[in-house]
Amino acid sequence: MRRSSIRQIRVEESLRAKVESSLAAAIISGELEQGALITVPALAAQFAVSATPVREAMLDLEKRNFVESVKNKGFRVTTVSTEDLRELVEIRTLLEPPAMRIAADYLKGASLDTYRTLADRIVTNLEQANFKGYLAADSAFHLSLLELTGNGRLVDIVSELRKQTRMVGLTRLHDTDGLRRSALEHHELLDLLGEGRGDAAQALMTRHIGHALGLWAGVAEDATS
Template identity: 55%
Template structure:
């Protein structure tokens, strides 16, 4: 997707953060493809903000490895090697499924409605093709669940790993049924947590993360398990 397709945004408290979130969503999903050149003046005009928050956001993205500076031109969206992506997925698999297994053993049922709302937003983002809505709700959903365990370091670690994960095949999934299928897994996970089924919650989370190396990176996968009614 060309930078000109990025939507303008309303002024908010932290323009730097909002610009960064918008651009990171486009990069993570593959809408801003590796090799795309981004310039501060063009982005500032597109977002209808001054150059300062855009420049600061680009430096943040550089720190995350999402872009690299191009002398006298701007910033170029970087590529993530398959090896790096596999390493990120491996560490996430070591942390997130066990976390969901533990959460299933002590899930606070009064929190269920809020997470059902987030899961519904993820499904709607997939249905409407709004990847920014999809990704933002997805982050809030997964980090919110992890936060219920009360381990701040775990939340921060998973947040960092997720922030560096690319899903470059995500935009291509809009033309398939797979985005809706992966979105529906969030409702399934909540059902396992509410039922106290630790084994099922852990297995679902393992399968969900594995999409990073499959559908979400533009590679085929086997047929997914059927989604319970």
């Protein structure tokens, strides 16, 4: 049974932050569809928390352009156009793939255990349809590789770009071979980095990011793409 990103959370954790991250994961993955109308009381009941942290989380998401307020009704999940998504992919492609050459210099012959653990979590969470866990592990994996460049601004910029990227194909296609192959690309990337093959790692990262316009957007790709 598919696990929902919208589920009860522990009281001792930061309610506002946890509600926001859960809703963001649901929106990014398409679990909450674009154009869907959501209300604070309904969400508060689902999370089993008061309305205050939910309302605060929704206002934060509105600042991130994930939702827009609808007078006397609640909030509507915003729609990201194909052109918006294409621009995000183009910027990420300019920034992330070249960094893999630097990562390859650092990781050639080095232990990859930490990165392997994150790559395993990506695959496992996708198979379990735990989209919040999938997105968290995926972000940690990519950003940890970028940290090897020593450029904090690069990491921050890519982190923000990732937060704006929608992957609405996850909920509909999470159990398909194509999406599983895209998840396994993280292990393939580590193989290349461990061998010091920076150029090949750069090419793979370029293809991987391109899934944002294909598989992750719910658009079929050729098996060879």
